[in-house]
Amino acid sequence: MLPTTRIRPTASFAARSGRLSVLHGFAFAALGALVGIGVLGLPAVRSILATHAANAPAPRAVEPRGELDPEEKHTIDLFERANRSVVHINTTTLRYVRRGVFATEAVEVPEGTGSGFFWDDAGHVVTNFHVVRNAERAEIVLADQSTYEATLVDVDPDHDIAVLKIELDGRVPEPIALGASRDLRVGQxxxxxxxxxxxxxxxxxxxxxxxxxxxxxxxxxxxxxxxxxxxxxxxxxxxxxxxxxxxxxxxxxxxxxxxxxxxxxxxxxxxxxxxxxxxxxxxRGRRPTRPVLGLQVLLNDALVANAGVRGVVIGDVPADSPLAKLDLRPARRVGHGIDWGDVIVALDGKKIEDTGDLFAILEEYAAGDRVKLRLRREQQEREVEVRLLAPEALR
Structure with a gap:
């Protein structure tokens, strides 16, 4: 559904239109008066109108379009094949409005809009997590403008991915064709x-x-x-x-x-x-998870780097973490300075300079894997072996 756009004529066009309307109005009014008083008979009026029509400019001929060029045809074909797999997402949330002194009412208000696409013929729709993050309800609008209410299947906030599902009442959606991103080239x-x-x-x-x-x-x-x-x-x-x-x-x-x-x-x-x-x-019904170390790290890479520290600083080690027995030292304030404690500088020999490096390396592993952490405290380095955990293990 397209938003309504009001098109306003320019002042000069409107003025000219007005003058033409007035002139034509006077002409036809005069002609009508002449006919009304019998000055002109019907044959004479017809003759005048025929002469006017004969002298009117002929409509301009439309130039033949010819064939669309191959690139245009390709783009049109691509869109017509793909657009049936693309959906429009409207989300709403609840706002609580006070009604009187003791009563409140939940009112559904628009939260935002986004896009998505069919992943499979079972009705799964993929979109961004941030599109549905605060939504109480999501409505899916298909290319033919039919509308369906969606249910949230699961989300992966770490990669800004959400999966919704709609029931199509016997209709079969058209999943989008899948490609690969590992072999892309700049300029495609x-x-x-x-x-x-x-x-x-x-x-x-x-x-x-x-x-x-x-x-x-x-x-x-x-x-x-x-x-x-x-x-x-x-x-x-x-x-x-x-x-x-x-x-x-x-x-x-x-x-x-x-x-x-x-x-x-x-x-x-x-x-x-x-x-x-x-x-x-x-x-497949599995929750997307990333393994964790079982400790909290400082996410402010700029602060750490500005202090001349290279690596990931430990912020805290929860008491129920298996790492609590390893005598790890989190960062702490000492007087007017900071004792950076143990800094993670490598995992299984892979160099770590910031939290981005750590999170990217962890994506290569699964919960339960054993890895070696290299830690630096002041000028001394040591290596400890730890078992990676599922996120819920510390909740």
Whole structure:
């Protein structure tokens, strides 16, 4: 559904239209008066009108369009194949309004809009976590404008991914074609379909501007190998597909860099290889999890780096963590300075300079794996072996 846009004529066009209307009005009024008083007979009136029609300019001929060029045909075909897999997402939340002195009423209000796409023919819809983060209810609008209420299956906030599901009453959705992101090249053409500013089923085009980018998720964890594109991505595009020239999904439009809040030619998409790992687990009924060390780390990399510290600083070791018996020293304030305590500088021999490195390395492991942590305290280094935990193990 497109927002209503009012088109205003220019002042000069309106003025000319007004003058023409007045002139025609006088002419026909005069003619009517002549006929009314019998000055002109009907044959004479017909003759005048025929003469006027004969002298009127003929309509201009329409130039033949000819064939669309191959690139146009390809883009049109790509959109018509892919757009049936793309959906528009409206979310609402509850606001509590006071009614009188003792009563309150829950009122459903719009929370936001976004985009998404069908993952499979079972009705699973993939979008960004931030699109549905605060929603009480999500409504899915298909390309044919039919509307369905969605249920939330699961989320992966670390990668800004959410999976919804709708029941289509016997209809079979068209899953989006899957590609791969590991073999992309800078300069490839890309196509984004989404719902920018409420204009659903909008197609924009561009190229891959960069690869291997990194953005931060809402949890503070880095999302690695992000795709950068100059295809126009605006508010409402979040969760929509980024396609290659074959119409295959290569990423999910997620973020932009812009001083104005609208497209400035720098957009980012979560790579499809990352989406594939998470969504494949979710649709099988498994919760997406990342292993943890069993300790808290300082996430302010800038503060640590400005102090000349390289590595990940330990913030706290919970009492119920298996690491509590390893005599680890968290950072602490001492007088007017900071004792940085034990700093994690490597995991299984892989160098760690900040929290981004640590989180990226942990993605290569599963809960239960045993790894070796290299720690530095002041100028001394030591190595300890730890078993990685599932996040819920410390809750």
């Amino acid at each position: 053409k890309v196509f984004a379909i989404g719902n920018p500013f409420g204009f659903d089923q909008t197609l924009t085009t561009g190229i891959i501007s960069g690869l291997g980018r990194e953005i931060r998720s809402l949890t503070g964890r880095p999302i690695r190998n992000v795709i950068q594109t100059d295809a126009a991505i605006n508010p409402g595009n979040s969760g929509g597909p980024l396609l290659d020239s074959a119409g295959r999904l290569i990423g999910m439009n997620t973020a932009i860099v812009s001083p104005s809040g609208s497209s400035a030619g720098i957009g980012f998409a979560v790579p499809v290889d990352t989406i594939q790992r998470t969504v494949s687990e979710v649709v």
